Amino acid sequence: MKADSIGESRGVLVKMVNIHKWFGKVHALKGVDFEVKHSEIVGLVGDNGAGKSTLIKVLSGVYLAEEGEIFFEGRRANITSPGDARKLGIETVYQEQALAPNMSISRNIFMGREPTKALGFMDKKAMDKASMEALRNIRLDVASPDLLITVLSGGQRQGVAIARVLHFEAKLVIMDEPTIALSIKEAHQVLEFIKQLREENISVIFITHNLYHVFPVAERFVILGSGEKIADVEKKDTSIDHLTELIVREPSRL
Template identity: 35%
Template sequence: MNQSPLVEMIDIEKHFGGVRAVEKVSIDLYPGEVVGVLGHNGAGKSCLMKILAGAMQPNGGEIRVGGRTIEFQEPNDARAVGIETIYQTLALADHLDAPANLFLGRELKTRFGNLDEPRMLEAARKVLARLNPNFTNLRDPVSSLSGGQRQVIAIARAIYFDTKILIMDEPTAALGPSETKMVADLTLKLRDEGLGILLVSHDMHDVFDLCDRVVVMNKGRVVGSHAIDEVTKDDVLSLIIKGELPADWSARNLLERAE
């Protein structure tokens, strides 16, 4: 890839007391690619993603966005440079409705500084209709919506603003088949629009369908970073479980290259 990276995470470290959750991890992400981040629960994936989203502060290392080193104090700092996150928990305020959630933290205001409800409702109507034409109950509390609808709000919130880098943490874990397909199609569409996407997933099918590259973490370290066409599912599983590629990998790979 000859483009410059959208984001580079260099030697990121995070400790909790004596526990090293993330140890000297470096990951970069280019425009128009989907990078899968895989690993066991507790391998440090979520921690790393939270650091990139500004929700957690690292103990060491640096983050460069567009070549510039940036320190994130809070989620708004990451959002300001175009990093958006779809959390596994969706991070929705249950008592509020869809427009309120969509614009939470960056509400539209009138000239007098009041909340501009009509404008937020209209914008929400448009963006949600694009993702799911059946989404009409915009004024219901999001707690009363289906899992798919809630997911749509979380996605809409992550792509509505000027997004360059999208972090998706298990985006399909709670979804049915048709909704999963919607998310997959959308992921590829956003990739083609030039976004860089980090996909945290347990679903090997999703990863191999969507990702251009996989990064596998084990015990807080990156144990492998490969283009998707140079590994098999078994190779990735071996990386996840044992932290190393199968013994025959390099021989097999050389053979394939030669063919």
């Protein structure tokens, strides 16, 4: 069955097969299979310590799995560092960690990948223009690319982080708790950004505790519990109550 689905991977962007990860004696991931289709938004949910972040860090190259394989666009991918993942088009947006607060929007968007003119001097005009374009694409309206991140709201900051991955033509965006510290209004804004990503044919993995945030935007839900996949359901086959029940019912083994 495994071999079949890889063979006919039309529509599947990334496929993780039988992923195992240990931290010392702790078996954090116990043979998880996980896939994301092209321009699909997948909600990855589960309680604390379920293995969500571990799974995603394997995919983004932060952790190396002891066992298992990753296929990207049908081909076996060898992801051993965040750089490898980024080269494939896998970008991660971490809550609040991705931006330098005392730098401008455009300097943040191009951090580490600055377009240059002669001798490595930055092409500021190109940076500003592309930044404003990327922000417009996710419908985030800011006054100037020179604004410092500190003066932006939490939602706007998330928007800048998302605009950054959009500009660099990511194929898959991993969002780790993108709404966690935000007000209701700001969280709503971030959900709108995520919908814009799908319009740009970008796949999204949305990791969260908050089913109320993920339910309206995701098309499919994968539930992890104690390092195993508990459920993998399409939105049409489930509801918030049903998902909650699945998460809660999972017997906690300590």
